[in-house]
Amino acid sequence: MTYIKIQQVSKFFKRRGQVTEALRDINLEFQQGTFVSLIGPSGCGKSTLLRIVGGLTEIDQGEVTIGGLSPGGAQRQKQFGFVPQSPALFPWRTVLENMNVPFEVNRKGGDAESENREDPIELLQSVGLGDFVHSYAKELSGGMQQRVGIARAFGSGAPILLMDEPFSALDEITRERISYQLLDIWESHQKTVLFVTHSLREAVLLSDKVVVMSARPGQVAKVIDINLPRPRQAEIEDSEQFHYYVSEIRASLRERWK
Numbered sequence: 227m228t229y230i231k232i233q234q235v236s237k238f239f240k241r242r243g244q245v246t247e248a249l250r251d252i253n254l255e256f257q258q259g260t261f262v263s264l265i266g267p268s269g270c271g272k273s274t275l276l277r278i279v280g281g282l283t284e285i286d287q288g289e290v291t292i293g294g295l296s297p298g299g300a301q302r303q304k305q306f307g308f309v310p311q312s313p314a315l316f317p318w319r320t321v322l323e324n325m326n327v328p329f330e331v332n333r334k335g336g337d338a339e340s341e342n343r344e345d346p347i348e349l350l351q352s353v354g355l356g357d358f359v360h361s362y363a364k365e366l367s368g369g370m371q372q373r374v375g376i377a378r379a380f381g382s383g384a385p386i387l388l389m390d391e392p393f394s395a396l397d398e399i400t401r402e403r404i405s406y407q408l409l410d411i412w413e414s415h416q417k418t419v420l421f422v423t424h425s426l427r428e429a430v431l432l433s434d435k436v437v438v439m440s441a442r443p444g445q446v447a448k449v450i451d452i453n454l455p456r457p458r459q460a461e462i463e464d465s466e467q468f469h470y471y472v473s474e475i476r477a478s479l480r481e482r483w484k
């Protein structure tokens with residue numbers, strides 16, 4: 227059953243008398259529990275689309291529904307967890323205390339559902355941070371901080387995670403390692419994820435669907451189903467099928483440069 231439905235969505239930004247057409251006629255549908263990557267040239271509207279789904283940016287035309295709710299309605303029901311480029315951690319709090327932040331916020335909002343929460347230590351172990359639970363966030367490397375951000379989002383109780391280039395500030399080796407940890411944690415939780423990336427490799431490794439977008443005004447160039455078996459291990463990157471998908475995405479991006 228369709229969970230996230232984006233119909234004929236267009237978005238214009240108006241600033242100082244200038245109008246930028248950021249998105250044009252976007253139509254997409256995703257089922258619950260799908261890992262979706264958005265890939266496309268810089269400025270094609272990937273972040274804007276993520277923010278629209280998350281109820282942070284209004285649309286000018288079209289409609290977005292999340293399980294029948296408007297993005298604003300879904301946001302009020304705490305359906306979204308955000309993982310931005312750099313994780314918003316409190317530096318003087320420990321890793322474990324940072325894991326509690328979404329629940330503190332929810333409690334302030336009078337929300338009691340936080341009591342059925344997952345064990346934050348187990349979540350931290352699943353991203354390789356079991357030994358750093360009591361470290362201060364400021365003592366962690368950038369990659370470790372981002373792993374806390376990911377574990378926190380998976381433990382937040384939100385069914386939809388919106389990840390906007392979460393690995394972009396990391397070096398290549400850290401980035402590769404974290405992508406496997408994200409793969410593992412997602413495969414054991416199967417939340418609906420919208421993941422913005424510039425990496426073809428990450429898109430194929432992680433996703434069930436890759437949305438290739440064309441340059442501004444952003445339009446959907448192609449939606450590619452990644453039918454690689456799960457659970458996926460590092461070896462899958464050596465498979466012919468993996469390379470085939472990477473080439474297909476690259477060709478689709480190039481097609482739009484012409």
Ligand SMILES: Nc1ncnc2c1ncn2[C@@H]1O[C@H](COP(=O)(O)OP(=O)(O)OP(=O)(O)O)[C@@H](O)[C@H]1O
Nearest residue numbers: 239241246248267268269270271272273274275442
């Ligand atoms: N708040 C805003 N006000 C005005 N223009 C905006 C605003 N947000 C985005 N834009 C414009 O909309 C277009 C799409 O921006 P967006 O950040 O969504 O692209 P993107 O694909 O995520 O880019 P990148 O890959 O570089 O992060 C760009 O031309 C951008 O300048």
